[in-house]
Amino acid sequence: MQLWPIVETGYGIRIRRATRVKDVYKIETGHAVYCLKAYDFPEEEVRFITRVLSCLDEHQFTRSQKVYPTVDQAAYLSHEGTYYTLTNWVHGQQPKFARTSDLRRGIATLAKFHLLATGFPALEAPESRIRYSRLPGELSDYKNLLLPHPRTNHLVEQCDEALELLQQPKVLEAVQQEQVNGAFIHGDYNYPNLVKDRKNTIHLIDFENTSMHVRTKDLAHILHRNCLWNAAGMLRLIEYYQRYRPMGTSELRLLLALLTAPYHVVRNLRIGGLRSAGPIIPSPGLLRRYQRELRAWL
Structure with missing residues (x-):
């Protein structure tokens, strides 16, 4: 089964456009823009990464990405041995540290x-x-x-x-x-x-x-x-x-x-x-x- 129906069903969204940007996908719906990231790590490490982001959210740190849960309230989903997280897409550009x-x-x-x-x-x-x-x-x-x-x-x-x-x-x-x-x-x-x-x-x-x-x-x-x-x-x-x-x-x-x-x-x-x-x-x-x-x- 293809990835996109899994993502749509898992997160209860309708994807209008999915664009590859470096190692993530920019997911556009009619209401929001998301970041879909794949991990080849063991599940316990993916769980840890999502928990770190949730911890920052709980501490009201607004400068890191927010993890969106699946319809089953899971922090990530899996497809063909790969784990995926859905977070908000941060609009902007890379800072130039030469400045x-x-x-x-x-x-x-x-x-x-x-x-x-x-x-x-x-x-x-x-x-x-x-x-x-x-x-x-x-x-x-x-x-x-x-x-x-x-x-x-x-x-x-x-x-x-x-x-x-x-x-x-x-x-x-x-x-x-x-x-x-x-x-x-x-x-x-x-x-x-x-x-x-x-x-x-x-x-x-x-x-x-x-x-x-x-x-x-x-x-x-x-x-x-x-x-x-x-x-x-x-x-x-x-x-x-x-x-x-x-x-x-x-x-x-x-x-x-x-x-x-x-x-x-x-x-x-x-x-x-x-x-x-x-x-x-x-x-x-x-x-x-x-x-x-x-x-x-x-």
């Missing part, structure tokens, strides 16, 4: 999201999505990717330094506190997963990488991606973030550990190998200056 104004809006939106990204019941999360304790393992994986390449050998020391920072009592305390808080993250917070509407309000979409994790993981991700090896730029954005969500010393030390790790180089190595990572590998001099400025911060 300072858009990047600052993105940082402010992240802080406002993080204020409410707590209190998720751990028992409702599958083990595969509980990741507070995975940071040391992630950094060890970084080292394994960097070691075979002579051009990235100096970044292995960065991983070792980040690992040492993660073992500091204050940092361990911050990770434990995030777990106690039931904190969760978006998991891929950057402009491709954000939409800016006509009022310049930024909305979060695509929560497929969400997990129970330390919120500084999201912040480090966007800083690495948009202020690469620019500690001064990072610190300005951290200060801006803290206007909306202040962080204590322990959490700032955890963020320092994440910023010390050469995340973006590793990310590019995974995506396209050394050819992709080459242009963003820092010289030893640039790396020393970056480290010095980060250390001076704390």
Whole structure:
């Protein structure tokens, strides 16, 4: 049986037009426009993603998508082994983080999201999505990717330094506190997963990488991606973030550990190998200056 009759019956809608947009479908009816997204994840992970979005809705966070239930009040439906969710379609365009104004809006939106990204019941999360304790393992994986390449050998020391920072009592305390808080993250917070509407309000979409994790993981991700090896730029954005969500010393030390790790180089190595990572590998001099400025911060 084709997908569209299943969707119409499952959600009690009449589809006028279905348009493929990247990895989702834009579903238009006579009354509304929806986003239909397919997941090849295990059902327990799809259930978790929908529960995260429902949690944000319960906390009255209006900048993430709203999950629409089926006529049977299920959060998703399945068809031929694939799970589907129906959410509202967010109209707008991707923010341009090359513009300072858009990047600052993105940082402010992240802080406002993080204020409410707590209190998720751990028992409702599958083990595969509980990741507070995975940071040391992630950094060890970084080292394994960097070691075979002579051009990235100096970044292995960065991983070792980040690992040492993660073992500091204050940092361990911050990770434990995030777990106690039931904190969760978006998991891929950057402009491709954000939409800016006509009022310049930024909305979060695509929560497929969400997990129970330390919120500084999201912040480090966007800083690495948009202020690469620019500690001064990072610190300005951290200060801006803290206007909306202040962080204590322990959490700032955890963020320092994440910023010390050469995340973006590793990310590019995974995506396209050394050819992709080459242009963003820092010289030893640039790396020393970056480290010095980060250390001076704390």
